[in-house]
Amino acid sequence: MPATPRDPHGWDPFPSSRSEVEGAREASSPDAASPISAGQLAFDDPDFLTRAETRGLRLQLEWMKPELHLIEAGIRSTIVLFGGARIPEPGTEAWAARNESQKRNLEAASKYYDEARRFAQIASRHSANSSGGKEFVIATGGGPGVMEAGNRGAKDVGAVSIAFNISVPHEQEPNRYVTPELSFGFHYFAIRKMHFLQRAKAIAIFPGGFGTLDELFEALALIQTKKMQRIPVILFHREFWQRVLDIEALAELGTIAPGDLDLLTYAETAEDGWEAIRAFYDIA
Structure with a gap:
């Protein structure tokens, strides 16, 4: 088989593993009921790649695949937008409501969808x-609710946006506003979080549930411990956050330093949120 150049920066004299897989498949007997697992090429053996013992390989691959795509797309930095998957677009039914009270509350929270969409429009226009x-x-996380609003806001102004989608029961499919070539699927929350923060220059956090809180505190812990550079962490709608979290109580107790409160910025509107980013980076 002749060598084929695959490296855009130079000559690669080795045949690709893909061509080897295709050749092995062509050479296999059509009468065989199934391939013999032990004799398969390791990188073409799903049974091998999904064993418990190869979890480390899957973690590495799950980090590497989006990373290579983002490098090839030239994406240098991001604004990560977190928020509740269950918050509906205004005028639509709250699909996740369990009772009438939740339905009313979630539909009232649809204002956060609109604000997230406007924030994404402003940021994407600048981008x-x-x-x-x-x-x-x-x-975004690529799902419905506030995540959809973020991707939708970018698309409104003709900009690209990224989705780091996770395989969970109610949000397995990326929303229709994501840029298709920048839509990535994950099994591991940990690797997904790495990708969220790896290029982040700001984090915009709208009201949400356990997932949103998890993402908020992951970022705060990394910034507090200087495992990550300080970036704007913007909480939209102070009333919601102060009802849900009493961060000041942690400072009063002494489990965080008083200065740690400054890691958070509150915003009421999309314009407030963008102004916090603009001021932090001295954007004209």
């Missing part, structure tokens, strides 16, 4: 105009 869509790119 497109200042860097050709390579800096401050909106990244």
Whole structure:
């Protein structure tokens, strides 16, 4: 088999593993009921790749695949937008409501959908105009609710956006506003979180549930312990957050330093949130 150049930066004299897989499949007997697992190429053996013992390989692959795509797309930085999957678009039914009270509350919370969409429009417009869509790119979890609003806001202004989708029972499919070539699927929450924060220049957090809280505290812990550079962490709608979290109580007790309260910025509107980012990075 002749060597084929695959490396865009030079000559690669080795045949690709893909061509080897295709050749092995062509050479296999059509009468065989199934391939013999032990004799399969390791990287073409789903049974081997999904064993408990190969979890480390899957973790590495799950990090590497989106990373290579993002490098090839030239994405240099992101604004990560977190928020509740169950918050509906205004005028639509709250699909996740368990009773009438929840239905009313979730439908009233649809204002957060609109605010997230407007914030994504503002940030994406700046991204497109200042860097050709390579800096401050909106990244969400790719699901419904506030995540959908973020991807939708980017699409409204003709900008790209990223989805880091997770396989969970109610949010397995990315929303229809995600840029298809920047939509990534994950099994492992830990690797997904790495990708959320790896290029983040700001985190915009709208009201949500356990997942949103988890993502908030992951970022705060990394910034507090200096495992990550300080970036704006913006909580939208102070009333919601102060009802749900009493961060000041942690400072009063002494389990966090008083200065740790400054890691959070509150915003009421999309414009407030963008102004916090603009001021932090001295954007004209």
